[in-house]
Amino acid sequence: MIYFEKNDLDTAIAYFKKALELNPKNFTTLNSLGCALFAQDKTDEALVYLQQAVTLNPYYRMPYCNIGYIAVTKNLIHFH
Numbered sequence: 001m002i003y004f005e006k007n008d009l010d011t012a013i014a015y016f017k018k019a020l021e022l023n024p025k026n027f028t029t030l031n032s033l034g035c036a037l038f039a040q041d042k043t044d045e046a047l048v049y050l051q052q053a054v055t056l057n058p059y060y061r062m063p064y065c066n067i068g069y070i071a072v073t074k075n076l077i078h079f080h
Contacts, residue, residue, distance in 0.1 A: 004036055012036045027053040031063045038070055046070065 003012035016033035019026065030053035037046035047070065053063040071077045 001032065004032065007039075009036050009040050013040070025056055027056040027060050027063070030056070031060070031066065034063065035066055038066070043070060043074060 001012075003009075003015060013033065013036045016029055016036060019029045020033065023029070030049045034046040034049035034053065037043075037049065047067065050063040050067050050070075053060060054067075072079075
């Protein structure tokens with residue numbers, strides 16, 4: 001998360017993926033990886049990880065918020 005906060009996204013992504021090798025069911029890491037990938041404009045890949053986070057823990061709210069943010073930012077949904 002420190003690398004993510006410093007906007008060193010390549011390093012952050014590498015560490016998030018390494019963490020998932022150790023624990024592939026860590027829904028918070030999946031969410032963080034999705035956010036980092038979206039920040040690199042890798043929307044499709046980001047959504048895969050965010051969906052995995054939701055699937056593993058449907059009560060964890062952050063990936064829902066991030067999916068919504070992506071949908072609005074990428075004009076996938078519109079508010080009138």
